[in-house]
Amino acid sequence: MELTRDEESALKGEHGEIMQIAYRILVATGEATDAEKLIPIEWAHLSGVNYNTIGDAGEEFLSSISKDARVSVKTTLNPMGFDIDNVANYGLDKDFISKQLSIRNSYETMGVVPSFSCIPYEIFDIPKDGTQVAFAESNAAIHANSYDNLKTNKESAFSALASAIVGKSSYSSIRKDDTPNITINMKVKNPNELTYGMLGFFAGKVGDTSVNISGLAEMDKRQCKAMCGGMGTSGTCAKFIFGEGDSDCEKIDFDEKEMQNVHDELNTTEKGDIITLGSPQLGLDEISDLTSMLKGRSFQKRCMVFCPRTVKEQAKKIGYTTQLERAGCEILADCCTCLTPLINKENVDAVTTNSIKGAFYLKNSNGVDVNLKSLSQIIQDETR
Amino acid sequence: MNKILVAGKVQGIVLKSENPINFLGTVDKKTGIISDNNHDLFGKSIKDVILVFPSGVGSSVGAYTIYSIKSNNAAPLAMICQKADLTVATGCALANIPLITITDEQFKSLKTGMNLSLDTDTSNLIQYQ
Numbered sequence: 001m002e003l004t005r006d007e008e009s010a011l012k013g014e015h016g017e018i019m020q021i022a023y024r025i026l027v028a029t030g031e032a033t034d035a036e037k038l039i040p041i042e043w044a045h046l047s048g049v050n051y052n053t054i055g056d057a058g059e060e061f062l063s064s065i066s067k068d069a070r071v072s073v074k075t076t077l078n079p080m081g082f083d084i085d086n087v088a089n090y091g092l093d094k095d096f097i098s099k100q101l102s103i104r105n106s107y108e109t110m111g112v113v114p115s116f117s118c119i120p121y122e123i124f125d126i127p128k129d130g131t132q133v134a135f136a137e138s139n140a141a142i143h144a145n146s147y148d149n150l151k152t153n154k155e156s157a158f159s160a161l162a163s164a165i166v167g168k169s170s171y172s173s174i175r176k177d178d179t180p181n182i183t184i185n186m187k188v189k190n191p192n193e194l195t196y197g198m199l200g201f202f203a204g205k206v207g208d209t210s211v212n213i214s215g216l217a218e219m220d221k222r223q224c225k226a227m228c229g230g231m232g233t234s235g236t237c238a239k240f241i242f243g244e245g246d247s248d249c250e251k252i253d254f255d256e257k258e259m260q261n262v263h264d265e266l267n268t269t270e271k272g273d274i275i276t277l278g279s280p281q282l283g284l285d286e287i288s289d290l291t292s293m294l295k296g297r298s299f300q301k302r303c304m305v306f307c308p309r310t311v312k313e314q315a316k317k318i319g320y321t322t323q324l325e326r327a328g329c330e331i332l333a334d335c336c337t338c339l340t341p342l343i344n345k346e347n348v349d350a351v352t353t354n355s356i357k358g359a360f361y362l363k364n365s366n367g368v369d370v371n372l373k374s375l376s377q378i379i380q381d382e383t384r
Numbered sequence: 385m386n387k388i389l390v391a392g393k394v395q396g397i398v399l400k401s402e403n404p405i406n407f408l409g410t411v412d413k414k415t416g417i418i419s420d421n422n423h424d425l426f427g428k429s430i431k432d433v434i435l436v437f438p439s440g441v442g443s444s445v446g447a448y449t450i451y452s453i454k455s456n457n458a459a460p461l462a463m464i465c466q467k468a469d470l471t472v473a474t475g476c477a478l479a480n481i482p483l484i485t486i487t488d489e490q491f492k493s494l495k496t497g498m499n500l501s502l503d504t505d506t507s508n509l510i511q512y513q
Contacts, residue, residue, distance in 0.1 A: 011391075021478065028389040028477035032468035048445075057413070057448035060455075061478070156444050158474040 001030045001170070002037045010166075018069045018165065025162035030170030033153070039132055039171045041152075044164035045120045046077040046112065047136035048157030051100040052341040059099050059106075066106035071164040076115040076124065077107055078137050079281065079306075079336040086332065090342045112164070116334035117308035119225065121148050122283040134169040136160035138232025139225065139280050139357065142200075145210075145239035147224055151175045154238040174209045174238050182207060183245040186215035187255040192374040193226040197356030198262040199254050200230025206252060207237035212245035222289075222375070225280045229357035266359040269369040272352030275299065275382060277375070278306030279337035279358035284314050290329075291320045293375070297383040299328035301352075304342070309333035327383070339365055352378060385485060389473045391504040392482030394461040395513065398498040399433035401425045406442035407449040407475060416458030434502065435460035436494050440472035450475025462502050464510070466491045484509055 003011065011027060013020040026038060048054050054062075081100045082092060108114055117123055120135070121143045127133070129149040135141040136155040144150040153174055155163065163169040184203055188195050196219065203211050219227075231237055277290070287307060305324065307315070312333040315321045321331050335342070337358035343351060343366050350369035351362050359370040373381065403424050405411070410420035416431035430453075440446060450472070453459045462482040465472060476483035482502060486494075490510070494500070499513035 021480075024390060024477040024480065025474055028473040028483065029470055031387050031389045032470055032473040053445055054448060055445070057452040058445070061448060061451055156447075156470050156474055158444075158447055158478065159470075 001027060001035055003027070007038060016068070018065060021065070022162040022165040025158050026166060026168065026170055029156065029159040030172070033170060033172045035170035035172040037171050038168040039175070040167055041132045041134045041163055041169045042073055042127055043131070043133040044071065044073055044075045044160050045133070045135040045137055045140055046075060046107070046157065046160045046164060048161070049078045049103060049107065049116065050081045050339055051096060051103055052081050053339050054103070054157070056099070059103050062103055062106035066109040069110050069165055071111045072167040073164060075112045075164040076117070076120045077112050078118055079116050079338075080104060080334055081341045083332040083334050086330070092341060096341060115308065115310075117281055118336055118338070119280050119283060119308065122221075123308050123310050126150065132169070132175065134160050134163035139228040141238055142228040142232055142240070143225065145174065146228065146241075152238070154232075154236060178210055180207065180210040180212050180241060180245060181249060183212035183214055183249045183251050185251060185253045186213060187253045188259055191217070191223070192376065193222045194354050194356070194372060194374040195259065196223040197226035197230040197354070198259050200227035201234045201262050201266075201356050202254050202258055203240070204231040204234030204237045207231075207235065209237060210239035210241055211237055212241045212243055212249060214242075214244045216242060221283065222286055226354075226356065229280050229355060233357045233360045262356075263372060266356060266363060267370060267372040268363060269350045269371050272301070272350045272371040273348050274301055274343070275303040275352045275378060276306070276337040276343070276358055277303065277354065279353070279355040279361075281336050282307045282311065284311050287311060287315045287320050287324070288318075290375075291323050293379050294324065294327040294383065297327060297379065299383050301382055303329045303382070304337070305329045305331050306336045307331065307333060337362065343368065352382065354378060385487065386509060387468055387485045388504045388509070389468055389485070390476045390481060390483040392462065392480070393503040393505065394434065394482060395499070395501040396432065396434045396461040398436055398494055398496055398500050399425070399428065399430060400494055400496045401435075401437040404438050404441040407440060407446035407471065408443045411449060411453060413449060413452040414456050414458060416453055416460075429458070430460045431458045433460050434462045434464060434500050436464045436491070438491075439465050439467040440469045440475075442471065444471050444474070446471045447475035447478060450481070451478040454479035454481060464494070464502070486510070
């Protein structure tokens with residue numbers, strides 16, 4: 001990797017220890033991904049926030065570097081483990097809460113916007129086309145590259161943090177105008193958001209850094225997010241390109257059979273004890289939509305609804321939260337289904353969700369069974 | 385392929401594994417002892433050796449484990465891999481542990497117990513003592 005003289009001296013420690021660590025991370029990840037140089041970025045989005053995932057080592061590391069480290073560009077971050085407003089209802093132990101608050105404090109000290117959201121593309125203004133950013137959250141990186149005309153690597157928690165501090169990221173192939181060598185043809189008729197989530201999961205398995213997708217109809221926000229979430233879960237692929245691709249591209253169909261394979265891999269039961277909506281977190285449109293779908297109905301089971309705090313506050317002002325709570329929803333800000341410590345196999349056997357990303361982590365990390373259903377099906381089956 | 389991921393200069397004894405290492409959960413953070421009984425280094429400590437292994441696998445959070453091992457003075461002097469992976473790369477970057485990748489032939493020629501010097505400022509990177 002080519003470094004400027006200034007970058008070389010930072011790597012040698014001449015700009016202080018924090019800069020040295022940050023440059024060491026950028027160079028190591030850049031070399032590992034065959035990047036040729038570093039380029040300036042305008043926005044970093046961090047993962048590695050939930051105490052459930054980063055543990056004591058992460059908490060200690062962040063606490064130690066936050067004494068000196070400061071971010072140099074706009075920096076937002078992923079969900080944490082709980083919503084402080086209602087954490088008392090979920091029986092989390094005191095140690096978890098205090099460690100999580102320490103992590104929160106470290107990030108705020110470093111100058112990070114406490115957004116605790118996995119959908120930065122929906123709650124912040126999108127910079128102009130072609131802007132270089134550094135997003136660690138996989139669904140957000142894919143959304144940024146595929147729908148928002150931004151350019152980002154699928155960053156790791158560490159490269160995104162280093163990028164936030166330095167204001168640069170490695171210039172690897174995904175940031176260039178690449179031509180995927182594979183095209184997925186969407187063959188499934190009448191797709192809903194669950195179908196798109198499964199398509200994304202399939203695409204992530206077969207794609208390398210990017211894939212072409214053809215045969216897609218007009219998609220709504222929920223479906224786009226589901227596709228990004230699905231793809232981020234199953235591989236390293238960081239971008240959809242919409243179209244047929246070159247004629248020499250390998251062509252693969254996503255048909256009923258492939259969809260069934262994904263379904264069978266992630267759906268482990270036909271009935272859930274509770275329902276979760278949100279992974280990725282719901283935006284205001286989806287909250288509004290859910291409120292109208294639930295008019296005059298209520299859930300017969302617990303239903304956890306995850307959204308960013310800004311969305312929860314807006315929804316409260318408009319009156320959606322009251323209506324949703326009346327319909328039996330628990331609304332949680334700052335956290336998400338994905339890697340939540342609020343669901344564990346001691347008190348929950350199975351979860352119903354429309355999220356492929358949620359399903360993957362509920363099954364593999366929380367160790368509970370998963371029942372996959374589209375939102376409309378969930379409302380039909382689980383409300384009265 | 386030869387790559388310098390984290391620069392540095394050390395001399396030490398090789399501990400080689402033919403298996404990939406998942407740092408999250410299979411290495412004791414206090415002692416550096418490999419606790420996975422399916423691993424060929426089971427029961428051995430990676431402390432103060434030049435650790436040679438194909439690549440890292442598993443969660444990227446394993447990078448924090450590498451950092452913890454180093455904080456507990458139980459880390460390898462350096463790591464040498466066949467293939468670069470982001471978990472080991474970032475972990476070594478956090479902990480400032482020299483890390484290089486080498487060719488398949490070089491990888492084959494390295495054996496446990498060899499006395500090796502590694503210097504990323506020299507052109508051949510590694511030299512047998």
